[in-house]
Amino acid sequence: MIFLQLFWEFFRSGLLAVGGGLATLPFLYQMCTTHPDWFTSATLADMIAISESTPGPIGINMATYAGFSVAGLAGGLLATFALVLPSLIIILIVARVYTKFRQSALVNDVFTCLRPVVTGVIACVLVNLSLSSMYPGGAVQWYGIGVFAFCTALAFTFKRLHPIFIILIGAAAGVFLL
Template identity: 45%
Template sequence: MTYLLLFYEFFKTGLFAIGGGLATLPFLYEMADQYPQWFDQSMLADMIAISESTPGPIGVNMATYAGYHAGGVLGSIVATAALVLPSIIIILLIAKFLSKFSENKLVQSSFYGLRPTVTALIAAAGFEVVKVSILTLDQFTASWNVVDLFDVKALILFAVLMIASLLLKGKGHPVLYIAAAAVVGVIFKF
């Protein structure tokens, strides 16, 4: 039953997460709430970090990792296959009919409507990552002290790396940012 449920959830994610791997994140956060035995939001934040730092599409990496955690090797195969299957089907259909519909006003209008939707999904996913990584809502709601709203060390790390990336204007390999964040994270944890 777990494998059928994994297939259903990841097929649904692959079908509706338009816009790339980051667009899968709202669906994964929903899964974390709905199926905590698979993974929780904290584990999801770790999955995001690992998926972002490994080669390959983030959505596929996330599906493989989440599927493995939920159902072992077979779970990772099922989740990954289910995630990519809708894209394969859609690409085959588009390839067959693209030349016929590329100038169609309805098709162009649909893509016009999809762009802000994809942006909103990615922004929502970004907020969820911030919520798990920087905010400490449990401590805040217990004390209602604004200082308790943030994990100060994580906020400092975020600010320093954000400022560095803005000052460097994206120069430097992303691996340098990941390595710097890992080193500072280790230092902060001690």
């Protein structure tokens, strides 16, 4: 029974959360109230912190952790599967349509317009992310800006350098400088 509920709740969030991992958050908050025995809003705050400090997409991490805290290993697996299933099905259909029609002039025009728009949206995420990491609470963090400048210089100078090296440099700088 608990597994059925777990499946349904995460399937529903997977189906209705549009626009990336953090869009699952409101659904998780709702779960706190509908299933107070699963997890509380304090646990949820912990889960968000944990998801942000472990690798992998945040939505997936939260589903795994929530499922695990509710019903152990099987719960973690099931919640993740349920979260992924709707988008897996939808994207398989979308990919089929895209592959079929991408040569058409109309679809080509639509994506030609969408590409700069998505680039702009990503630039906005970058601005918000930069503000929260280098200008937290309205105070400029000069060390942070230095680390950013160094990482940016590295990324643009050594174009073939794997991104993980820059991430590791960031982690080391965080430990020793920040």
